[in-house]
Amino acid sequence: MPKLRISEVADLLGVSDDTVRRWIDLGRLPVVQGDNNRKAIEGHELATFLQRQAEAPDAGVTVARSARNQMKGIVTRVVKDVVMAQVEMQAGPFRIVSLMSREAADELGLEVGSVAVASIKSTHVVVEIPEA
Numbered sequence: 001m002p003k004l005r006i007s008e009v010a011d012l013l014g015v016s017d018d019t020v021r022r023w024i025d026l027g028r029l030p031v032v033q034g035d036n037n038r039k040a041i042e043g044h045e046l047a048t049f050l051q052r053q054a055e056a057p058d059a060g061v062t063v064a065r066s067a068r069n070q071m072k073g074i075v076t077r078v079v080k081d082v083v084m085a086q087v088e089m090q091a092g093p094f095r096i097v098s099l100m101s102r103e104a105a106d107e108l109g110l111e112v113g114s115v116a117v118a119s120i121k122s123t124h125v126v127v128e129i130p131e132a
Contacts, residue, residue, distance in 0.1 A: 002043035003034045009041050013050075023049075067121035071096065075114040080105060089118055096120075 009029075010017045023029045024039065029049055034040025073091030080086075085105035089096045096118045110116065 003032060003040040004043060004046060005034060005038065005040055009046060012046075065119065067119040069120040071118045071120070073116065073118065075110055075112055075116055078105065078110055078112060085110070087116075089116060091118060 004012070006017050006020045006024075010020045013020070020029065020041075024031050024041075029041055030045050031039045032042055071089075071091035071094060073089040073094075073096065075087060076090050076095075077088040078085060080102050083102055085100055085102045087098045087100065087105060087110050089098070098118065108114075108116070
C-alpha cells in the first residue's frame, strides 16, 4: 500500500503543505506513520478523499446564466444503458431530447413524470421557414 508524504499529497493536489496539514487536523485526511516516523497518507485514503471532494458541491443561488433558452417540462421517457442516458421531455408543444451520462441522469433522479428544466445553449441552430 503506497504511503505518501504530506509534501507529495500537496504537490498532487496543487495545494500547500499547510493546507494538507489543516485537512489532517480537521480529520478530513487520516494519517499513518510513514518513513522516519513522519506523517503520511495512504494512497487509498487519498483516493477516497478526492472522490468525496469531487461530489457536486452546493451550487448556491444562480444569479446569472449563459444559456438563454430554458423550458420547463415533464420527463416523458428515460432510456439508460451502462454509460449513457437518453432523456425525453415535453415542454408545452416542444419535444426535447437530451443525451447525458447515466451517472448524471441517476444523480438528477430523472424518471418519467419528473418535472425538469431544459437549458439550451447551442452554437449550431438550424432555422427553417415552413411552407405558407
